[in-house]
Amino acid sequence: MAVTTSTILTTHNRKSEDSSPSAIINAPAPQLRAARVRKQRIIKAVILLVVLAFLLVPLLAMLLFTVRQPLSGQWGLDAWKAIFTGSGDSLGTDMSILWQGLGVSLALCVVTVLMVLVLLIPVMVITYLRSPKLARLVEWVSTLPLTIPAIVLVVGLGPIYRWISADVLSTDPIWLCFAYTILVMPFSYRALAVGMRSVDMRTLTEASRSLGASWPVLFFKILLPNLWQSILSAGFIGIAVVMGEYTVASLLGRVNLQVALYQLGQSNSQISTAMALLALVFGVVLLVVLDIIADSIQRRRNA
Amino acid sequence: MSSISANNGRPLERAVRSRAMSPARRRSLGTAAVTIPFFSYVAAFLILPTGIVIVGAFLSPTNAFTLDNFSKLTQANTLESFCTSILVSILSAVIGAIAGALVAYALVIGAKPDGVIRRIIVALCSVLAQFGGVMLAFAFIATIGINGVVTMMLQQFFHITVSPNWLSSLPGLITVYCYFQIPLMIITFLPAMDSIRPQWREASESLGANSWQYWTSVACPILLPRFISATLLLFANSFSAYATAAALFSQRSIIVPLMIQGAIRNEMDPGQQGFAQVLAFAMIVVVAVVMVLSHAFEKSFAKWQ
Numbered sequence: 001m002a003v004t005t006s007t008i009l010t011t012h013n014r015k016s017e018d019s020s021p022s023a024i025i026n027a028p029a030p031q032l033r034a035a036r037v038r039k040q041r042i043i044k045a046v047i048l049l050v051v052l053a054f055l056l057v058p059l060l061a062m063l064l065f066t067v068r069q070p071l072s073g074q075w076g077l078d079a080w081k082a083i084f085t086g087s088g089d090s091l092g093t094d095m096s097i098l099w100q101g102l103g104v105s106l107a108l109c110v111v112t113v114l115m116v117l118v119l120l121i122p123v124m125v126i127t128y129l130r131s132p133k134l135a136r137l138v139e140w141v142s143t144l145p146l147t148i149p150a151i152v153l154v155v156g157l158g159p160i161y162r163w164i165s166a167d168v169l170s171t172d173p174i175w176l177c178f179a180y181t182i183l184v185m186p187f188s189y190r191a192l193a194v195g196m197r198s199v200d201m202r203t204l205t206e207a208s209r210s211l212g213a214s215w216p217v218l219f220f221k222i223l224l225p226n227l228w229q230s231i232l233s234a235g236f237i238g239i240a241v242v243m244g245e246y247t248v249a250s251l252l253g254r255v256n257l258q259v260a261l262y263q264l265g266q267s268n269s270q271i272s273t274a275m276a277l278l279a280l281v282f283g284v285v286l287l288v289v290l291d292i293i294a295d296s297i298q299r300r301r302n303a
Numbered sequence: 304m305s306s307i308s309a310n311n312g313r314p315l316e317r318a319v320r321s322r323a324m325s326p327a328r329r330r331s332l333g334t335a336a337v338t339i340p341f342f343s344y345v346a347a348f349l350i351l352p353t354g355i356v357i358v359g360a361f362l363s364p365t366n367a368f369t370l371d372n373f374s375k376l377t378q379a380n381t382l383e384s385f386c387t388s389i390l391v392s393i394l395s396a397v398i399g400a401i402a403g404a405l406v407a408y409a410l411v412i413g414a415k416p417d418g419v420i421r422r423i424i425v426a427l428c429s430v431l432a433q434f435g436g437v438m439l440a441f442a443f444i445a446t447i448g449i450n451g452v453v454t455m456m457l458q459q460f461f462h463i464t465v466s467p468n469w470l471s472s473l474p475g476l477i478t479v480y481c482y483f484q485i486p487l488m489i490i491t492f493l494p495a496m497d498s499i500r501p502q503w504r505e506a507s508e509s510l511g512a513n514s515w516q517y518w519t520s521v522a523c524p525i526l527l528p529r530f531i532s533a534t535l536l537l538f539a540n541s542f543s544a545y546a547t548a549a550a551l552f553s554q555r556s557i558i559v560p561l562m563i564q565g566a567i568r569n570e571m572d573p574g575q576q577g578f579a580q581v582l583a584f585a586m587i588v589v590v591a592v593v594m595v596l597s598h599a600f601e602k603s604f605a606k607w608q
Contacts, residue, residue: 036514040412047409051402051485052424055431058442058482061452065445123341130334138338141345147594148353148587149543151560155583156352156359158567182349246436246546251567262437262550273445276438284430291426 059280066274079270083278093268098275101260104173105243108256111177113238116188117231119181124192125223129205142189145182150247153179161252173254180248184241188234195230198297233293236286243279356587359580372581381562385585388542388558391473395480396537402481403488404496404530410489411496425493428486436546443470443479443551471552479551480541487540488533495529495604525604532600539593543586559586 066079087095120142127135145153157179164178165171201223208222224231246258255263257279265272363369375381410421446453449467457463469475499522507517545560556562559582566579 044409044412047405048420048424051406055427055482055486057453058446061446062442064452119341119344122337126334126337130330134334134338138341141342141349145349147539147590148349149545149560149590151543151545151563152356152583152586153349153352155563155567155579156355157348158579159355160348160352178348181344185345240433244433244436244438246549250546250549251564258437258546261441265437265441265550269441269444273441276441280430280438283433284426287429287433288426291422291429 059277062273062277066270066277069270079268079274082271083274093264093271095264095271097255097260098257098264098271101255101257104255105257107174108177108180109239109242111174112180112184112242113188113235115177115181116184116238117234120185120188120192120234121224121227121231122219124189124196125201125219128196128201139189139193143186146186150183150245151251153182154248154251157248157252171254173249173256176249176252176254176256179252180242180245183245183248184238187237187241191234191237192227192230194294195227195233195297198230198300199226201226229293229297233290233297236290236293240283240286243283353587356580356583359577360584362577362580364577372577375578376581376585380556381582384557384559384562387473388560389589391476391480391558392538392542395477395484395541396534398477399481399484399488399537400492400530400534402485403533404492406485406489407492407496410493411499425490428489430486432483432486432490437550439479439482439547440550443475443482447475471555473557476548476551476558479547480544483544483547484537484541488537491533491536492530495526495533499525528600529604532597532604535593535597535600539590539597542593543590 067077068075082093082095123138124135127138161175161179164175169175204222204226205218208218213222243257245256246262249256250259250262261272261276261279264275360372361368361370363371376385406424410424443451445451447465448454448470451465454465457465466472470479503521503525504517507521512520543560545564548558548561549564552561556565563579563582563586566576566582
């Protein structure tokens, strides 16, 4: 799944470059091609309907599953009530693990996103301005985690985490942030890179330096405000990745949202399916906001 | 950045030092100082773990160099799970690539690039391609699990009984994997479809080519490298997928990531740690080869953009 978001970002990236040729497709077709256009329309409808059905049926099934008792066939909102009232007592389910996992995941989102931004932004800015060679190295290193499967990373992280939890810190799940920072890095890198390409950082730097701005002033008062959209989208993508992460947490034996969902699923699959659906809706909202942000970056660049 | 300029030596010393250090050198030292935290972090949590896997694959339990671990790779059940992994990845990648490319084609023909349908589908796909792991397993259990909605509808209306084990069979696993492969293909391949210029079609038509000739000798040869590179990406994606399978199968280790999970959990047996590392090492090799190939194809497509 890791590869995905990067492609979303590159898609946004390329959209503007490609929009001019595809706009020509929409020029009114000559009459000679009318028959072909009709045929194409049918093909298009068939393909889209079949694939969309495949994609939407499981989501509908999830929704139905949460409101209909699979065994007794009774309809009811018990699962949703349990989530929104915070207690599963009416269904005889202990939901404390879910809240614990949710709390851990939310805390991990904050810490991980902060760590990624603090690590990446200064390095990307300085190498962009001063050393294209180092900038390429930073790009290569930052996107490297995409090519290393998370499960492989866990095998290598095992001994490191054993040392961390025994000798340095603790077994608290918050320390998963070290691994998550690596997992999030490629996605955040791409988001930030899009933003840095869209503002002319070099001109901004030269202008403000020649007007006497110090490096900290330049960084905090000039560059960061100009990059805030891409920083925001880098953060959102990080949140989406952390909220969906299961591999590292489950194999290192820590409980986060996904691990809790899985464990709760063993005792009450309705509540955990409802919660999974909720997490999905949360993801949709995050990525739609990301889409809007990417769009506004694009529009600013084109303007 | 300010670490160099903010040195607090005495005036004379400072003067001497600034004369000794040329501005260029100071700049490069400043750059280095800023990059150090980043590179040391990556070294600790990315390079070191990968190194542990690679080195560990060649170490015996007593930390001596050995190739014994690799002999476990050729054991029947290890080979079998590698074959299953590769088979599932190939099939789900090919099905996902073809279906995704068709959708990308359908989205490009006769639609505005910013059309509503296209935007909705792209947004949905971005989410679904992310929609991995436990939640995906739940979705399919709710659909075609024992008490799934589709299972019950098939039973009620068509009297077809879905085997309760279908989800944990290979066709079931491939179907589940397609659920994130198709959206991933759509968002990866759409830009390639967009870059096909309508002028190429007009040019080939004015030279007398029909639709078939246009597709076989113009569009497909141009799109093919990108299509192959995207398919390889999907292969790597499903080859490294772990969470979905882990949530669907509680006991059997039919694919490599599940085998690694088994080896990690068996920490009592010291030989198992080396085994996990060998399996992980083999995964790195497979994924690395696939990614290098993918990049090569990507490059040969790039000249058309």
